Amino acid sequence: MQRRGHLIAMGGALLLLGGCSSLPASGPTEYQFNRAQHDPRQNTVGYGIVQVSPELISVLDNEAPPRFSSLDADAPIVHQAHNDTVGPGDVLQVSIYEIGSALFSPSSAAMAAASASGTGTTPSPSTASSLPPVSVDGNGTIEIPFAGQIQVTGLTTSQVAEAITDRLRQKSQAPQVVVRILSDIANSVMVYGNVRQPSRITLTPNRERILDVIALAGGENHAEQADADYVVRLTRNAHIAEMPLQVIENDPVQNIVMQPGDRIQVTLQPRSYTVFGASGQVTQTQFHTPVLTMAQAISRAGGPLDARADPNAVYLFRFENASVLRRIGMVVDQNAKTAPVVYQLDMMNPSNYFLAQKFRMQDRDLIYIANSSSNKFYKFFGLISTIIAPGITAAWMAR
Structure with missing residues (x-):
């Protein structure tokens, strides 16, 4: 009888274990997670598990996207800072003022004939002539009648006028030249994307900043x-850098002065993260603040459930920059720009709550809160209790 009792107990234990393993679950436990990491048949994407630590937070903070203020240091200014110089593609209006016999006046031939016959001895007043619009060619030169080709790239309108005047002094009496820019291509930036008026914005000597040119393009589309x-x-x-618009608005240092040739693209990118597992709710949540921490993201989902969750095993899935993973010692393909990684946070360690307040969420991050290993055990006994409870109640009532 004693041996039979042992066999019954062993059979019950095996039945219990088999029943527990076959019960449904919302996801893997910490043990299953670690085992799958080392199984090539399950870990087909080659992810690694990295513990959230102060060193990791430091690496992630140092790998932040380049800020706009760094562009002035990394990319020295090529163009004049005053935005008033002439360059290829510009269209100029040239006006020439002359005294006496004028080269560019329509009546200059008649005046010359009158002077030869002796009938027109009265000095003529000054005349003004506006040439047809003059384009600056790809070599940075313009062609002016009686003056020839003049190199104007990098010159201001006053300097261009002085260069034309020097060429005409030997051919015209006291010429005076006025030059203005009709179409300013060299001193402009392109603004496109989710703005109301995508266009080329002409910079002025006032030295517009990035928020200025976005406003001149009509601002955000929505x-x-x-x-x-x-x-x-x-x-x-x-050099390329990108940054949320709100960060530029809140940090004047990032509202840098525009340079000719800059290209600005404004895109609408609603950011979100997803939460699975033993949390208060399985949800996809958008966040509109410039910075959202892991602690805030977990709390918005209700945090780990006391009855189901394993606080030791809170995971964050991300396709991380390959440079970050190399710095923390992971082996990554040399040609890869990103690679999958799983960051693990142990919420049973009180100091890790401080780390969770510094760990920044990114768009499309996925948080998984693992189930406790004992969760299936309690589920199984709950199922058994549900089955046998009516029989026990009926037996008690029969007595």
């Missing part, structure tokens, strides 16, 4: 969207 959902991408001399 005013109801939060500024943090708009990303400004700046391309300057083959």
Whole structure:
């Protein structure tokens, strides 16, 4: 009888274990997670698990996208800072004022004939002549009648006028030249994307900043969207940086002075993250603040559930920059720009709550809160209790 009792107990234990393993679950436990990481048949994308630590937070902070203020240091100013010089593609209006026999006046031939016959001895007043619009060619030169080709790239309008005057002094009596820019291509930036009026914006000697030219392009296309959902991408001399619009508004240092040739793209990128597992709710949540921490993201989902969650195993899935992963010692393909990684946060360690307040969320991050290993055990006993409870109640009532 004693041996039979042991066999019954062992059979019950095996039945219990088999029943527990076959119960449904919302996701893997910490043990299953670690085992799958080392199994090539399950870990087909080659992810690694990295513990959230102060060193990791430092690496992630140092790998932040380049800020606009760094572009002035990395890409030295090529163009004149006053935005008043002439360059290829510009269209100029040239006006020439002359005294006496004028080269450019329609009546100059008649005046010359009158002077030869002796009938027109009265000095003529000054005459003004406006030449047809003059384009600056790809070599940075213009062609002026009686003056020939003149190199004007990098000159101001006053300097261009002086160069034309020097060429005409030997051919005209006291010429005076006035030059103005009709179409300013050299001193302009392109603004496009989610703005109301995508266009070429001409810079002035007032030295417009990035928020100025966005405003001149009509501002954001959807005013109801939060500024943090708009990303400004700046391309300057083959250097690229991007930053949320709200960060530029809140940090005057990032509102840098525009340079001719800059390209600004404004894009609407609503950011979101997803939460799975043993949390208060499985949800996809958008965030509109410039910075959202992991602690804030977990709290918005209700945090780990006391009855189901394993606080030791809170995971964050991300396709991280390859440079970050190399710095923390992970092996990443040399040609890869991003690679999958899983960051693990142990919420049973009180000091990790401080780290969670510094860990910044990114768009499309996925948080998974693992189930406790004992959760299936309690589920199984709950199922058994549900099955046998009516029989026990009926037996008690029969007595």
